[in-house]
Amino acid sequence: MNEFPVVLVINCGSSSIKFSVLDVATCDVLMAGIADGMNTENAFLSINGDKPINLSHSNYEDALKAIAFELEKRDLTDSVALIGHRIAHGGELFTQSVIITDEIIDNIRRVSPLAPLHNYANLSGIDAARHLFPAVRQVAVFDTSFHQTLAPEAYLYGLPWEYFSSLGVRRYGFHGTSHRYVSRRAYELLDLGEKISGLIVAHLGNGASICAVRNGQSVDTSMGMTPLEGLMMGTRSGVGAFGAMAWSAQDAGPPVSDLERGGRSASGSRG
Template identity: 50%
Template sequence: MSSEKNILVLNCGSSSLKFAVINSTTAETVISGLAERLGSNKATIAIKYNGEKQVVKLTENNQHLGAIEYLVSDLHTKNLSNSLTAVGHRVVHGGEVFTSSVIVTEHVINEIIRTSGLAPLHNPANLVGIQAAQKSFPTLPQVVVFDTAFHQTMPQHAYMYAIDRDLYTGKGLRRYGFHGTSHYFVSQEAAKHLKQSPAETSVITVHLGNGCSICAIENGQSVDTSMGLTPAEGLVMGTRSGDVDPGLIIYLMNQFNYSGQQIDDLLNKQSGLLGLSKMSNDCRTLEEAVFGDDKKLKEQAKLALDVFCYRVAKYIASYTVALSHLDAIVFTGGIGENSDYIRAQVISQLSILNIKLAKDLNEKARFGAFGEIQAPDSQFKVLVIPTNEEWVIAQDAARLSESK
């Protein structure tokens, strides 16, 4: 194994930290892991190395910084730090300033801070990763890959809001879209699976995790996506509401004196699966309750998941409008890759498009499985493709650090 092209990739999400050391030439993963349920009393960090997996419980107050500090210490212990040539970071929002990946500078840091209001659950977490990596590896180039970059090909009629045009030209208020590295990666993998050129492949990619989004990809390019100015628009998510009537916000402010911060907390941190179920933002917990014995919890969990699945199905159907043809629907993300229940509930509501699942194939498509899950008489293919945002980030980090 050559160590000359090893890249440390940090992907800080709203409640998780995915990480890996990847050889950007061979795609070999040297070490990888996931810190999840950060900020809760169930937070853990799991590290896979040399075929072995170690899981460590994190204290609740550690959150993202504690997970990163633990990872850096582990890399030093395993003598992997000296093999790194760059650190690649996922950053959610680049606004209109960044349309591609860049090397971190003071200007880049300031712009990420400036756009944090557009991604309040993510950009601050992304910055923690960048600053911790700068402190731990001060001589390595740091590269950021923006979630918004892939969606810069959206046509104007897809990204413009029907509000005063001056708010776009003067303040940049428009739809940007997110999860770009994930949508890009799985669309490329779908094209390979279908034995087509990406430039000839049109798919609807469905990224379902704590954050959720859908993307219509026409001949390899993003032409519409469900998230907008911020990651709060679109689907129901773990703690985010997704689409709501703007009048709801005005009503809460005028009738109940909600402040801007209270509205922000409500829509980003207290809504979605958590708000509907009053139990959890974790799909696994809600699925357990649906099949459990507690009638009240069953009803609460089922309602949350029913709303979640209905919104996904509705978006999939609507995104056929953006495409000239449809080669496949692709599920990815933690929920999309692992929840046969969610996939079945979503596809069952698309019978008008004659899309059907094979029950046995759907149930087997979990824990890294890749493949088709549609029934023989389904009009369109349905794929489950594990996302690999880290690989996309590693490639960009290697390219930019070498050019520097």
């Protein structure tokens, strides 16, 4: 058994599980990997970039069992003191990270229609981890919570009021965990005071967003109600496509589901 406690961090996506094991004292990464291709014959598990392990037709619990086995092989299982789950969308219910309970799971499920592709996968990961590690405390970290400090003038769209009051249509923002970490590290490395400094933070990858941070809090961000908005990205349309997509849906145009899929996976640089 490793004498030092470790944290298992899990990010369950729509078809993959990314994970890391970190030493609590040093934050050193002791183990990291990905289980990809969930529920397909090509599913695999890769640890620290080593040769992939076949996980054909594995679901989330099967994949987490395989990850737990790899932890056991490295004498890390009994050292897991905490499991952290990245949750894509917390809606307006979650303004900070929370310890996972049955009530928290119910509330995550309530807001999951806002991000069905990701949140339901996140919940599958939570269910599997609670089953495999029943004695370990687990925490949900929300990608949207950092942006819950936005003022109404930043999170409201220029749409009829009832869209917000009845449907909850508003800017939520994403990549919050990244923006929070980068802004705090910038304050530290540049020796800036949070109370007197403003920052523009960029999260750049296949998905990309920018965030304005003042006094250590998010005050504006490029992504909106969904991660499709804002900057043009690898496969996402970004801002400015609403009118074109609405026009495309007229008459015998493609259904809204096809337009959404196109804006999410066939637009941006790929388009």
